[in-house]
Amino acid sequence: MTVNIKDVARAAGVSISTVSRALGKGPVSAEVREQVQAAVKATGYRPNLSARRLRSQHTLTVGLIVADIRNPFFTAVSRAVEDAAYQAGMRVILCNTDEDPAREALYVRLMQEERVTGLIFAPTRATIGQLRAAPFDFPVVLIDRAGPDGQFDTVVLDNRAASAALVEHLAVQGYRRIGGLFGGTSTTGLEREAGFSAAMAAHGLAGESRFVAPNAAAAEAEAMAWLASPARPEALVLSNGLLLTGAVKAARAHGLRIPEDIGLAGFDNETWTGLVQPGLTVIEQPVETIGREAMALLFQRLKTPQAPTRKVVLSGTCLVRGSTAARAG
Amino acid sequence: MTVNIKDVARAAGVSISTVSRALGKGPVSAEVREQVQAAVKATGYRPNLSARRLRSQHTLTVGLIVADIRNPFFTAVSRAVEDAAYQAGMRVILCNTDEDPAREALYVRLMQEERVTGLIFAPTRATIGQLRAAPFDFPVVLIDRAGPDGQFDTVVLDNRAASAALVEHLAVQGYRRIGGLFGGTSTTGLEREAGFSAAMAAHGLAGESRFVAPNAAAAEAEAMAWLASPARPEALVLSNGLLLTGAVKAARAHGLRIPEDIGLAGFDNETWTGLVQPGLTVIEQPVETIGREAMALLFQRLKTPQAPTRKVVLSGTCLVRGSTAARAG
DNA sequence: AGATGATTTGAAATCGATTGCAGCGATGAC
DNA sequence: GTCATCGCTGCAATCGATTTCAAATCATCT
Numbered sequence A, B: 001m002t003v004n005i006k007d008v009a010r011a012a013g014v015s016i017s018t019v020s021r022a023l024g025k026g027p028v029s030a031e032v033r034e035q036v037q038a039a040v041k042a043t044g045y046r047p048n049l050s051a052r053r054l055r056s057q058h059t060l061t062v063g064l065i066v067a068d069i070r071n072p073f074f075t076a077v078s079r080a081v082e083d084a085a086y087q088a089g090m091r092v093i094l095c096n097t098d099e100d101p102a103r104e105a106l107y108v109r110l111m112q113e114e115r116v117t118g119l120i121f122a123p124t125r126a127t128i129g130q131l132r133a134a135p136f137d138f139p140v141v142l143i144d145r146a147g148p149d150g151q152f153d154t155v156v157l158d159n160r161a162a163s164a165a166l167v168e169h170l171a172v173q174g175y176r177r178i179g180g181l182f183g184g185t186s187t188t189g190l191e192r193e194a195g196f197s198a199a200m201a202a203h204g205l206a207g208e209s210r211f212v213a214p215n216a217a218a219a220e221a222e223a224m225a226w227l228a229s230p231a232r233p234e235a236l237v238l239s240n241g242l243l244l245t246g247a248v249k250a251a252r253a254h255g256l257r258i259p260e261d262i263g264l265a266g267f268d269n270e271t272w273t274g275l276v277q278p279g280l281t282v283i284e285q286p287v288e289t290i291g292r293e294a295m296a297l298l299f300q301r302l303k304t305p306q307a308p309t310r311k312v313v314l315s316g317t318c319l320v321r322g323s324t325a326a327r328a329g
Numbered sequence C: 001a002g003a004t005g006a007t008t009t010g011a012a013a014t015c016g017a018t019t020g021c022a023g024c025g026a027t028g029a030c
Numbered sequence D: 001g002t003c004a005t006c007g008c009t010g011c012a013a014t015c016g017a018t019t020t021c022a023a024a025t026c027a028t029c030t
Helices: A005-012 A016-023 A030-043 A049-056 A072-087 A101-114 A125-131 A159-172 A187-202 A216-228 A241-253 A287-303 B005-012 B016-023 B030-043 B049-056 B072-087 B101-114 B125-131 B159-172 B187-202 B216-228 B241-253 B287-303
Strands: A061-066 A091-096 A118-121 A140-143 A153-157 A178-183 A208-212 A235-238 A263-267 A281-284 A311-314 A317-319 B061-066 B091-096 B118-121 B140-143 B153-157 B178-183 B208-212 B235-238 B263-267 B281-284 B311-314 B317-319
Touching: A005 A016, A005 A030, A016 A030, A049 B049, A049 B101, A061 A072, A061 A101, A072 A091, A072 A287, A072 B091, A091 A101, A091 B072, A091 B091, A101 A118, A101 A125, A101 B049, A118 A287, A125 A187, A140 A287, A153 A159, A153 A287, A159 A178, A159 A187, A159 A235, A159 A263, A159 A281, A159 A317, A178 A187, A178 A216, A178 A241, A187 A208, A208 A216, A216 A235, A216 A241, A235 A241, A241 A263, A287 A311, B005 B016, B005 B030, B016 B030, B061 B072, B061 B101, B072 B091, B072 B287, B091 B101, B101 B118, B101 B125, B118 B287, B125 B187, B140 B287, B153 B159, B153 B287, B159 B178, B159 B187, B159 B235, B159 B263, B159 B281, B159 B317, B178 B187, B178 B216, B178 B241, B187 B208, B208 B216, B216 B235, B216 B241, B235 B241, B241 B263, B287 B311
Parallel strands: A061 A091, A061 A118, A118 A140, A140 A153, A153 A311, A178 A208, A178 A235, A235 A263, A263 A281, B061 B091, B061 B118, B118 B140, B140 B153, B153 B311, B178 B208, B178 B235, B235 B263, B263 B281
Antiparallel strands: A281 A317, B281 B317
16 A cells, blocks of 8 residues: 555654645644654655545646647647646646547546646637537636637637738749638638638639648648649648648649649648758747647636636748749749 | 535435446446436536545556657657557546656656556656666556666567668668767667667678767757768768757758768658658657557556566668668769 | 345445644743 | 733544445345
8 A cells, every 4th residue: 555644644753734734835843844754755655646636626737638649739839838837836638639529528528527727728610619608617728729709718820810921922922823721620720711712812813722621631632633633723822730741742742843833831830841842831830839828828817717818819920931932934 | 616426416316325326337226327317417517536536546547758749759659648548548647858857757756646557658768777766656668768677568669670770771772981870868779879880880881879969959960060070971870750850950951962962861750751852761660559559568567467577579660762772883 | 924135225434635723832921 | 920822733624536334125935
């Protein structure tokens, strides 16, 4: 059996409550504190967090529900969240939904059972609609994807502006027939499409938008077909890093030169986007800031539960590289 | 206040213990079970996991301590671990150490306080040495890095063979002056160096090994210097994905052509290694298998605590790509 | 009818900590 | 000398579940 606080009390010759106070912040004499610390060392005592959480009624735990940790965007965000959490003496429970609403529901229930202090969540469109009805006992911060306005604190990119910036750039570089491939399961995909369409219209360009499941394989399949069609676009905009990967693969498979045969621009500045040749023009998201800001919103909400909800809109940075070089003619 | 089992009992008109049994696997009449389920739905009850864990004395939790989740190798492994865990009704606590022994110690202590059912751990060399002395109340499975022989269940790559395969391949392709850059904080780096040196000697080749901190920036700096030296090697072997990234950056910065000016081969088949041109020759690790196998070892150990420890050695796959094309002359 | 046994149910102990409250000795004020 | 105050300590209640044990119910058999 593992050693508990009772054993420490016996070893130190004091009561249980004194041990608790000596290890916490209660008032104890210096002499007793030393005795207790010695007893802890001698017995190898480690407090039982389940017991502590049950009694004290705070779990010091934040939930983090994302689509897939293998998506470098979520990897980076979650790392930032974890750093901020551990720094504040809290721990993180991470769950991957793979964009599946059933798993989202499952993990939300898990968070309730864990009695998390707060939840950071990147839900699918399907789930966002039902969030309004759900009564949470803890604050929820949405990241990457916006929910019903005003109900939750939120950290998102300015997706419309970012998409527009890409279109703007492509237009200046002389691209005219531009296709957009967007993730269909998130509001983020929708917003990026909206920004794309609006900017295309503003420049008097005829574009086409398509939606796919947000993974590289689906994007590759769709891009393969699209790039093989007679009306192949001059450039493609991809709404996230996974889709961008698929598009590059498709272009390579068709033997198309970038940017001569097909211009490419997308979202998410992953390590490799600068290493392929030509480099890929992308919107870089402030991933660390997103994670840190989400935790900050959470803490702020815990401190002032009644304050009006806030929506932090961060802007991306357009990194121009060779994949959108000026089009000849 | 949140609703607890007492409220459900009152709502269903039965005792607390009956509610517990109705929701668990205890014997209850079909009629009562329905009443209880109705009461749960009506009250919105969610069991408190802290209380359950305290009383039942199993936490159904596995700890996972890795260097950095942003390293795609660990991302993939941890995703596999999580999938296996959640499938078995367990949850995962993930911690990043950044190869810092102090943080390793901190997180190991955390795992003890959480009373985890088991721990999956990729420790630094510094910590491995002290593991022997540490008494754990739960099984520990080492991944990626081997510890003192026989003390812990372990899942590792056959690092020596993988390194040797790379050298073999480079030798056949006509490379002779080959440099090796290895991570210095892990046994994995050491083993890969050993395999490298042995294979070089076996082929009568004169190589040079260098060690760096296992991150892209350190590798880039070292490679920058190395590639600028008069005795620039004809090819470089990199002991993981981060170092490979750094080496490619350095090569690009010097304007060196791959493979004409510098051949490159490394470990970890990340998405981009097949997208850069030329593609990079790498050892692909069976990342999903590593994660799944680690969980399997853990479960096996829990079932038969006294069984002799096992060391699962998996072999990598050498993916030959353009970065090691046959050397002219 | 009464004994037997199987099947459900409830009362109460328990997990390991935190925390409100009361006790106790020493000190200082009057 | 007495009483209030202060600083520290211990007792016991409590958090919300699981689990043991005994009681209650009911059908079945003799």
